Amino acid sequence: MKILQFKSGKTLRLGICEGEQVVDLAAALVALRPDATAEQVAAVASTFDLLNAEGGLDLAADLVKRALAAPDAAHVLPLASLELGAPITRPEKIIGVGSNYYDHLEEMGHDVPQIITNFPMYGNALVGTSDPIVIPRNSEMIGWEAELVLVIGRTARFIEKEQAMDYLLGYSCGNEVVVVDHMRADRQLLRGKTQDSHAPMGPWIVTKDEVGDPSDLNIRLSVNGEEKQNGSTSGMVFDIPAIISFFSKYFTLRPGDVIFTGTPAGGSIGMKPPQWLKAGDRVEVEIEKVGRLVNDCVAEKV
Known part of the structure; x- marks a missing residue:
């Protein structure tokens, strides 16, 4: 199942993509389930609502x-006719994982961490494919980082690695845009990692059953058609079960929570010399079996 949200005026509507078609779940519910309950109507309002409703995914599958x-x-709408937004909005948590690929650590000259590097990200940063990446007017050191994104499907607390995948809904493509000079000035990650529009994600959430084994997925990023990153999830220091298990032991993970899992070699900051995004650039992230995320960079309006 590919779960997405598409734009309709100033709002987002929830859809399920099958091939080149998208089922508008709210419209399908009205047409196909005239006896729908208030809870079912609420469940198809957004991805977040669907994941947090009892039986939400079963309802979606039946409607599709x-x-x-x-x-x-x-x-039933043609996918090509739709402008997609972020595949989930209003997640309770957006979590960033850093220093999680061996080749990236090597290019940076950093030691392999013994514990997962982690930091919070906020909802202001979350945008979808085709949404712009805003280049802030107080920095010229804006970098890219292609990342596999996890979306939690079940409430998880104190989960061991062996059970962790049972709590995962699926995957999305992400670009963790980083404002490097702001990050370095603080010697922390928050200010440089969660600025407006700097966590593009999409084009959809692919459920884990469609991806299968995620331990060797190709991750590529290009800027203006020029390849900058080409790596694999096989290079992760901490794999997906380890990441889910780790965070579940410090706070409750809830349906819809989003985790950016780190970037392979080739991010802006690791290049010699470093390369930065500027207004007019087009950034594309493609992850095997997941999809392709495309965003254009624009200057911040004064």
Whole structure:
């Protein structure tokens, strides 16, 4: 299942993508389930609501099955006709993981960490594919970092590695945009890692069953068509089960929580000399079996 949100005026609507078609879940519910309860109506309002509703994913699967039986219906839309937004909004937590690829640590000259490097990110940073990355007017050191993004599907607390994947919903593509001079000035990560529009994510959330084994997924990033990063999740220091287990032992992970899992070699800061994003650049992140995230950089309006 590919869960997405698409733009309709100034709002986002929840959809499920099957091939080149998207089922508008709210419209499908009205058309196909006239006896729907208030709870079911609320469940299809957004990705966050769907994941936090009892039986939400089962409801979505049923609506998709019914809708695709009559693909000419008004609630079945061509994917190409839609402008997608962030695949989830209002997550309780957005968590960043740093220093998590051996090749990136090597290019930076850093030691392998013994514990997961972690930092908070905020909702102001979260945007979708086709949304702009805003280049702030108080920095010229804006970097890219292609990352596999995790989305939690079940409430998790004190989970061991062996059970961790049971609590994962799926994956998305991410670009953790970093304002390097702000980060260095603080000697911390927060100010440089969560500025407006600096956590693009998308184009959708692919459920884990469609991806299978995530331990060797190719991750690529290009700027204006020129490849900058080409790595694999096989290079992670801490793998996906370890990441989920680790965080669950310090706070409760809830459905819809988002985790950026670190970047392989080739990020801006690791290049010699470093290269920075500027207004007019197009950044593309593509992750095997997950999708492609595309964002254009624009100057901040004065």
